[in-house]
Amino acid sequence: MKTKNIWMCIGYHITWNYFQGDxxxxxxxxxxxxxxxxxxxxxxxxxxxxxxxxxxxLVVTVLLVVSVLLVYKFIPNRESxxxxx
Numbered sequence: 001m002k003t004k005n006i007w008m009c010i011g012y013h014i015t016w017n018y019f020q021g022d023x024x025x026x027x028x029x030x031x032x033x034x035x036x037x038x039x040x041x042x043x044x045x046x047x048x049x050x051x052x053x054x055x056x057x058l059v060v061t062v063l064l065v066v067s068v069l070l071v072y073k074f075i076p077n078r079e080s081x082x083x084x085x
Contacts, residue, residue: 029052
């Protein structure tokens with residue numbers, strides 16, 4: 001909404017799912033993928049997201065809120081941004 005463009009959100013989402021599933025081996029929305037590393041959750045709970053994966057846990061929720069606040073603070077509004085070609 002701040003930049004009036006959805007490409008940053010699309011990039012974040014694709015990158016998140018790729019690294020979470022294909023690189024680190026975590027569940028992505030409850031689905032397992034082939035990955036470089038194999039992860040086994042020893043104690044599924046609310047903090048680590050359990051069987052849904054890290055995106056369902058409190059740790060990732062806090063990280064996402066912090067990243068949204070940082071983007072809001074440091075990315076200028078589209079109206080105030082000077083466009084040069």
